[in-house]
Amino acid sequence: MKNAPDLSAQIAKSIRDAIVSGDLDVGDRLPSEAELSDQFNVSRSTVREALKRLAAQSLIRTQRGATGGAFVNKLRFEDAYGQQITTSALLLSMNAVDFTTACEARFALERACAPLSAQRRTADHLATMRAEITRQAQPGLTDEAFCASDVAFHRALVDGAGNPVLSYQLAGAVEAIEPLMNMITFTARSRDQIVALHQGLADALEARDTDALVTGLDTLAHYTADLGATVAAKQKTPQKGN
Amino acid sequence: MKNAPDLSAQIAKSIRDAIVSGDLDVGDRLPSEAELSDQFNVSRSTVREALKRLAAQSLIRTQRGATGGAFVNKLRFEDAYGQQITTSALLLSMNAVDFTTACEARFALERACAPLSAQRRTADHLATMRAEITRQAQPGLTDEAFCASDVAFHRALVDGAGNPVLSYQLAGAVEAIEPLMNMITFTARSRDQIVALHQGLADALEARDTDALVTGLDTLAHYTADLGATVAAKQKTPQKGN
């Protein structure tokens, strides 16, 4: 039962290692596909499949034309967000992670940002949060739009910490549970409640009051978890329609 | 300036969307490459490049032979760790994230796990941590081995929270700064210090004492940051050799 991986996978790994180890630097141009097929003694198609693998991970970008080729891509935080979110979302759905667990993780991470955000948040972050609160209070909003605004609100809070690594890590946790959140029908009363809690968070952040911020997050966490539990209980009692 | 992506990228996106949306389920078999090239009206090579892109993200796995084909892969947390770590490591190095920022993020996230871990950690987690402490106290250890053990120790702490989502998110933060940590030469005295702090963490966890755990983590965070700052200062004064 030998487990020899494909040639294209081997070549991709070889190049990937060169990038990770710093052997290839950002902006460096890889040899052309023809040269690579010579070096690795494989056909051009195989090389291309390897390059597509790397492109899928945003490790390289390709450019056509005379001075074109494959270049080592500078991986930016913004580029990584997307993959992070898709992966997290798939992990949640494929491993049947329940709402409670996802919520717990999300608020634990968010609470970790609280002290930093209280200390460093700018007026901009606060303004974004206030704007989202206003939007959330509008009555005609769909559940999806409400959730999207919720995400934007919490991202502003997290970004307030001024640490891109934290923002990156949190993006996965916060945005990946949006699909789960979307399944919750927010009644007018629960929306009012959430908006009020958000207001409290924004106030705490404006006052740079870490304790109030943490307390507010805890309250919101519990309220959200309860909402989720209610929905889960309702879905257990089968209704008409699947 | 139209930005038409490659056909293989379009096809990959199309299939990826079908997976993310749940249109394709885990274990489902995709049409054969020949069928796909018919459906999308492209050549087999183009289809293959699309499939390799998806394979690079662990979204599908392929199998040769009569009943073979491409199957929607169940994305497991363990599978996602690897990508998460490579991506995080590249993000840190390519964006010149300094040790302080990375450290801050790491300990902020870890502190978020502390209450949960204090509550839920099993004897197993504790045993792992004690074992790693013992290893770290051995004098002949290389810096790399010391760092690896450090990672294992902290992973046990994080896993103690019993939340796979948290463990996944943290893996990136904790393991990605290992390369940065490896650049630090740990003197005998600093090692003793760290081992003592680890001992304190294990004790706090054994006693399920959240406050002590958080305090210990804060102390360790500061100590680590200081160590990093010292190294950075030394590297600023150029020595012989580059």
Add this chain to the structure above:
DNA sequence: ATTTTTCATTTGTCAGACATTTAAACGTCT
């Protein structure tokens, strides 16, 4: 009934061709 053989299906790899894009090299005109 069991084992062996054959066979069809599917992915993996290769080779060669043509299309398309792009920038540099070249010529031409002012």
Add this chain to the structure above:
DNA sequence: AGACGTTTAAATGTCTGACAAATGAAAAAT
């Protein structure tokens, strides 16, 4: 000499056709 259009070479993107290798299922032999 400089500006502007043309050619050209290099590179990726795509297509076609072929063969190799793996693999399970059906067919055949024992």
